[in-house]
Amino acid sequence: MADAFSLREVLAAFQTCVTERREVLLGPYLSGWRGLIRFLHSLGAIFSFISKDAVAKVQIMESYCDGEQRDKYVSLQSMVEYELANGLVGVQKRSGGPDSGCRTVLRLHRALRWLQLFLEGLRTGREDSRTSVICTDSYNASLATYHPWVVRKAATVAFCALPPRNAFLEIMNVGTPEEAVAMLGEALPYICDVYGITQELFAQHKLLDLP
Numbered sequence: 729m730a731d732a733f734s735l736r737e738v739l740a741a742f743q744t745c746v747t748e749r750r751e752v753l754l755g756p757y758l759s760g761w762r763g764l765i766r767f768l769h770s771l772g773a774i775f776s777f778i779s780k781d782a783v784a785k786v787q788i789m790e791s792y793c794d795g796e797q798r799d800k801y802v803s804l805q806s807m808v809e810y811e812l813a814n815g816l817v818g819v820q821k822r823s824g825g826p827d828s829g830c831r832t833v834l835r836l837h838r839a840l841r842w843l844q845l846f847l848e849g850l851r852t853g854r855e856d857s858r859t860s861v862i863c864t865d866s867y868n869a870s871l872a873t874y875h876p877w878v879v880r881k882a883a884t885v886a887f888c889a890l891p892p893r894n895a896f897l898e899i900m901n902v903g904t905p906e907e908a909v910a911m912l913g914e915a916l917p918y919i920c921d922v923y924g925i926t927q928e929l930f931a932q933h934k935l936l937d938l939p
């Protein structure tokens with residue numbers, strides 16, 4: 729099936745994100761997100777409010793990457809430099825203008841922290857552990873801080889629909905649960921690396937609290 733989720737492709741995308749100069753390339757970064765969103769779609773309509781928001785953010789970034797200033801949106805580093813130098817990042821409050829690349833990536837970046845915690849929880853969890861609990865714990869330790877009550881509530885209800893851990897590992901399309909766990913062990917360092925570089929870059933430029 730052409731559109732089926734492939735953890736291998738997501739892994740390859742996050743792996744090729746980071747250059748030798750420790751820059752994060754936006755092309756593979758967004759293609760990693762596209763792969764994750766494809767997986768989210770396969771989990772059913774209850775997750776559609778989450779995937780809609782993720783798709784919207786990826787689309788904003790794709791429009792910058794394909795737009796007139798595309799050469800400034802090759803990497804996170806070039807994007808930050810360009811948007812800061814040109815006063816495109818609204819550091820005080822949302823201006824009503826188009827969302828900047830920095831603000832949009834920040835939302836995805838925070839979600840990447842959730843993903844890191846969730847995949848680590850899945851990888852190290854017991855066979856009989858509940859995916860919904862792993863997901864809720866990871867969410868509460870990361871993204872939930874930035875979400876209003878109503879979003880937190882809706883997200884927590886949706887998590888209850890997640891299949892048990894082994895069924896979840898099977899739908900990841902990698903093979904047996906053991907093979908999926910091994911692949912998660914391979915994937916996580918790349919995701920952590922992308923997260924760490926982005927965190928440092930945004931902290932350095934005081935961009936971690938963009939409204």
Ligand SMILES: CCCCCCCC/C=C\CCCCCCCC(=O)N[C@@H](COP(=O)(O)O)[C@H](O)/C=C/CCCCCCCCCCCCC
Pocket residue numbers: 735738764765767768777778779781782835836838839842847863867871874875879883890900939
């Ligand atoms: C390796 C395979 C297994 C794991 C596959 C996981 C697939 C996950 C795919 C996508 C993750 C969703 C990313 C959501 C981005 C949310 C960004 C955000 O925080 N947006 C909020 C703030 O935006 P602004 O208003 O400031 O523009 C927005 O309010 C959010 C609304 C929607 C709710 C977001 C809930 C996020 C829950 C993340 C957990 C996803 C659960 C997936 C279950 C496996």
